[in-house]
Amino acid sequence: MTQPAAGDLTDGQWHRLHPATPLLRGGIILVAILGFVLANFRERLVDWVFGAPELPGDPLQTAYERGQLGWAVVVVVVALIVGIVGFYASWRMHSFRVGDDVVEVRSGILFRTHRRARLDRIQGIAISRPLFARLFGAAKFDISVAGQDAKVQLAYLRSSDADRLRHDVLVLASGARAEVSPAAPAAALTAADGASAPDAATAPDAATGAHPDTAAAASAGLVNQRVRELLAPELDPSIAPPESVVRIPPARLIASLVLSGFTVVLVLVAAVVVVSSLLGRREFFLFLILPGALAAIGYYFNRFTKSLRYSIAATPDGVRVGFGLLSTSNDTLPPGRIHAIEVSQPLLWRPARWWMIRINRAGAAGEGSAQTSTTMLPVGTVDDVRKVLGLLLPGLAGEHTRELVLAGLTAPSGAGFTDAPRRAWPLRPFSWRRTGFAETDDAILLRSGFVWRHLTVVPLARVQSLRVSQGPVLRLLDLVELAVHTVAGPVRASVAAVDRATGTRAFERWSAEVVAAGSSDRSHRWAEAPDGAATESPQP
Amino acid sequence: MSTPDDLNPADGSGSKRLLVGGEWQGVSPKYVGVEVVSSIISGLVLCAVAVVFVVMGAWFGWILLGVAVVIAAVMLVLAPRRVRSIGYQLRADDLVFRRGIMFHRVVSVPYGRMQLIDINRGPVARALGLAELKFVTAAASTGVSIPGLVDSDANDLRDQLVGLAETRRVGL
Known part of the structure; x- marks a missing residue:
C-alpha cells in the first residue's frame, strides 16, 4: 500500500486514509462473523474425524441434516465477500487533500460526498485515539469549523502522521505559508514559530521509532513502536515548554468529582429513597437504588477517565488540551478561536480553593461531548488558573486582563470592577457587591456570585451583539441588565444589575469598541501580519 | 409615523426608564x-x-x-x-434595535457580524403590505427582528444592510 511520508500529506495531492481504517470502522464485525463460522466448521471437522456426539441447535448441523449446507456456506461467503469488498471500496474511495487554502474530503461509494473547508475558518483540530485504534497505531483527525455538524473528519490516519498533519495544516491556516518554501520546511517552521520549532520538527521523527528504514528490523520495530506509542506520555514533552504545562493530580480529580454538584444531588436523592423505604415503601429501594447506583458509578468513571492525564499546554500552533488514559484525545485551538472564558467555583470547591475554566467556541471538535471540548481546566488551583489564563488570553487580551481577572476572582468587591449600587440588594442579597463589570482595551469582564463565584471574559473582537434591557423590577430600582452575546456554549455572559446611567454609557461605549475591535481583528490568519500582534506562540 | 415623543423623548431625567439616545426610526403604524x-x-x-x-x-x-x-x-x-416602542437606528457601524414597554431591551448588532437577513411575512402582515426583517448572527441569543416594515422599505433596508455587512465583513 501507499505509505506516504509524513511530510507529503499537505502537498495538494489526494491521499488515502490508514489501511486499517476498514477494520476500525466496523469491518471487525465481519472478521468476528468469519471467526464464528470457522469455529463452527472446526467443530464439524472434529466431528467428522472423531465422531463425537452431535448437539442439537447448531445451525450448521441443522443445515447439514437438511442437505442445505452448500447453500448456507454460499450465502455466508457471499455476504462476507460483499461486506469486505464494500469496506475495502469505501476505503479506496475515501481520500483527502490539503491545499493552500482548503482541505477537501471525498467519500462514499454510491452516494459521493465532497466536503471542502477553508483553512482560515478552522476553529480547532482534535486528534483522538480510541484504545482499539491505538493498537493499530491509528488516530482520528477532526478539523472543526463553525456550524452544525460542520467538521472534516479523517478517520483514521497513521498516529504519527496525524500530529505532523495538524502542525502543517495549522501553519497553512495561520497565513505563514508565504514564508514556507517546499525545499526547506524546517527552516520555514523556525521562522514561523520561533525557538520551539526545532523541537516540534524533530518530535515526529522521535515518535516514529528508531528503525525507520531497516527492512530486517521492520517487524520487530513495529511492535516496539506500538508498545512505545501506548506507553508514551500523552503530551510529547518536546512539543511544549514545560513551564506552560498544567497537569491535574489524580487525587485532586477524584476529590473534585466527589465535591461536585452531581454528588450533592445524588446524596439528596439517596436520602429521599432511604427515608421513603424506611417508611415502608420497600419496592422503591430495589427499583431505584440499583439502576441509580449503576448510572452514578458510570458517570463518575466516565468523568474520571475523561479527565485523567489531563494536560493543557502552549504549542507553537495554539493551545493544546489533552486527556484520557486508555483512549486519548487532544484538541488544539488556534489563536483567536475562543469566544468567551469563564472562571467559576462550585460552592463545595471553595474550601479547597479550586476553580474551573470553561470556554465558548464555534464548532466543538473531537469525539468527546461538548463538555470535554469546552472545559479548559476541569479543576485547578489559583496558580493553575493563572497559567491557563496565560495560555488562553494571548491573542485575546493582554497581561493587564489576566491580573484583573485574578484580582477580581476572590475580591469581595471592587478590585477594578464597577459593581452594582447598594440599591440592587433586593435582587442580589449577598452578591450585589460582587456583581459588576470591568473593561480593558480588548476585553469585557463580567463578575457575579458571592456563593457561586463566576467571572467571565469576552474578547471584544469576538462579540456578536450587545444587549441592554430593563424589566419592571429593575426599573423600580433604577437598574439595567447588560448582556454580551457570543456563539453558543456553556458560558453565558451577562451582568444582571448595573446602575442605569452607568450601564447605558457602557452599552454605548462597548458597541463602538466592538466594531473597532472586530475590524482590526486579524486572528483568522493569525500569523499573516508581518508585525503580528498575535503571531507569537502563547507564552505565559 | 408615530409621535416623536414616544420614540425620542425630550429628556429622560427624573425617569428611571432605560433610554438609549439617538434618532430612532419607528415602524409602520399599520x-x-x-x-x-x-x-x-x-x-x-x-x-x-x-x-x-x-x-x-x-x-x-x-x-x-x-x-x-x-x-x-x-x-x-x-x-x-x-408598536410605538419598536424602533431602530442605522448608525455608522451598527444597527441598534429596541422593543418592549414593560420589558424593554436595546440590542446593538455590528453590521459585520450579520450572517444573513430574512424577510418574513405573516398572513395578516401580508394583507397589510408589511414585512419583518430578521437578523441572524453567530450568536443564537441575538434575536433581532424588525417587524412592521412596509414591503418596499423592507427590501431596500435588506439590500442596504447586506451591502453594509459585505463591506464590513469580519471573521467569526
Missing part, C-alpha cells in the same frame, strides 16, 4: 393591525381555556374567565404603545 389581531387571537385562546373550566364547574372558573378578559383587554389597549 403594524398595530397585526398586533391587534394577534392580541385578539391570544385573548380568545385564554378565554377558551377559562370557559373550559367554567363548563367543568370549577369554583375558580368565572374568576379565571374574568382575568383572561382583563388580560386580553389590556393587551388590546396597549397594542399601539407596543
